[in-house]
Amino acid sequence: MADTPQGMTPPHSDNITISVDAMGGDEGPSAVVAGCAASAARNPCIAFILHGDESVLTPLVARHKALSGITQIAHSPGVVRMDDKPSQVMRHGRETSMWSALTSVREGKAQAAVSCGNTGALMAVAMLRLRRLEGVHRPAIACLWPSRGDSGYNTLLDVGADVRADEESLLQYALMGAAYYRNAFNAPRPRVGLLNVGTEEHKGRGEIKEAARLIAEAAEIGRYDFVGFVEGTDLASAHVDVIVTDGFTGNVALKTGEGTARLISDTLREELTAGFWSKLSALIASSPLRRMKRRMDPRRMNGGVFLGLNGTVVKSHGAADATGVSAAIKLAFRLAQSGFQDRISQRLVSITDAMHEKVLDPKSPEAARGHRDEDEDTQTGTSPE
């Protein structure tokens, strides 16, 4: 099983350049550069623009043969810190590696950007530099969740772009999440669920009931199946692919899942090293435990994708090591390669128009217009790697 989604095809034969904010992240630039090198070693079609302090990055890049000839360094003296306020970075962040990384995408020098930095600042600067897609109220961040389904992943969004979401934003998340999942996993008709406190129709907040109505109505236009309300226990379910929620709830769910997995893994480690017999059993059990660890490794799911912008941006976990950074780069590469960004932007405009005609004003005769630009949303074929 690969580190990130399988099943995409290259519509372009050219190399893909990834713009990397090399200064973000808790592990520092050496982990980021090592992650780039790991990706380059496995992928002959990739190139990098690394943004950050040239005097730091040049010797780091020189250490990795795989980066030779495919890596440009774009000097930027400033760094966005994890506790910088997004509003400050928007006003005073022009000299930072994060700003510079997004500018390369804006200028078409790179097809996607990756950063391990401050999520709020990254979203704020991305909105400023790349702008929202036409018709999108609020961008969202989609993450992968380990699943019992065939692809091994579900998608949860929004996990933190915006702490509130009204019913129309939740509808847009459903549309964008379905398009993302369709491209990432070659699934022609993803199943969309709406996160709630129960699966019964009478439960939940008013805006969620209204969102359920809108998402159900838009299923044909958005080419997904709506499975209705799902609960926190269903995040890993094989019966849903895309789980829609507001950014506050999604962020709490993501971190609760992470925290629970870490607690269990720590408890297991304590018990398996508590005495001689336990240590022996741990030794003998090491192979299945390693397999399990690999299946559940959060680094393999690393990469929150920003949806709804004029450009592909992948947010890597702040604490990502080289393996995690490499997974985020791979995800960015595949999304860039699939042409996902171009197609999602064409579709969203038409879908939003159609939604306003069909769902928000169901009597309109132009309801079917949204179907026009959707034909090229899924590619078939084999994976490039």
Place this chain on the structure above:
Amino acid sequence: MADTPQGMTPPHSDNITISVDAMGGDEGPSAVVAGCAASAARNPCIAFILHGDESVLTPLVARHKALSGITQIAHSPGVVRMDDKPSQVMRHGRETSMWSALTSVREGKAQAAVSCGNTGALMAVAMLRLRRLEGVHRPAIACLWPSRGDSGYNTLLDVGADVRADEESLLQYALMGAAYYRNAFNAPRPRVGLLNVGTEEHKGRGEIKEAARLIAEAAEIGRYDFVGFVEGTDLASAHVDVIVTDGFTGNVALKTGEGTARLISDTLREELTAGFWSKLSALIASSPLRRMKRRMDPRRMNGGVFLGLNGTVVKSHGAADATGVSAAIKLAFRLAQSGFQDRISQRLVSITDAMHEKVLDPKSPEAARGHRDEDEDTQTGTSPE
């Protein structure tokens, strides 16, 4: 380690009667009755009123010697189903075992009620039959969360009484949650955290920032320490005891934690039974794995406590088996025995008064009034079991 919180003392020497809705729950009345019997076998000071269909319950009770002489059956023909709407049950539920179980508490025949039934209906009927404590806007449901701390548990509330909470409700949850934790774990000064999407002050929704201000201001009156914002990853943290959030977010977090634990446990089981060597290692590792399973067993944490009502109500998980029901009964017994309910009701009135004077109107000279009735909130001594 025991199934539920240690550290309480009996202020009454009399027996404690628990009123049990014997018809609720997915496992049916036989699991509920078996849970009562398991509690009775370990606790000589307990008695039961079992509510439900007499013709079903009489033979079930007769099977368990431990229940003989301490169990009354209160016949009620109706059952609240898991998909019944709370509003329907409030109007037409007089003949149900749930209604009858709460009536026994209202009439003083029992000191606490336990039900595995429909949570929404149980809260609705509990509010109708027991009424809110004076000054409480909205009752909350508090659950236990496995923790790295000394007590082994944190408390999370609200996990589903109300899908919304304004800043004043969040403040009341902090006060009620701290009082509950103080009684349940004999912790004189619990540490309270407010769930948010980041620990930085500028993050999160407006009502949460305002709630943080109120909860910080009320720390002395409420006799807790406010540790500020916590994230989903902190639910098991040793640095916090009580985590406050709205019922929508709390319910999603609770179920996400459950779902994640189940996914990991299933994956572990698959990997450990995947081949001969794996099976052998599982056999040898069985003792540490069993210990870990016991430490993380969700049945031991079974029991959502309804806070803010004139009476103690414990909601057991709908899917609880006899072990889970017994844990919920034990929790109800200890809360009844600690006199928690009487003290919390005295305190909340004075705290609410003081809050309105001190926090909401900080210039009032009567700000200190809230301290008056708080002296008896924690008991010391040894556990009855």
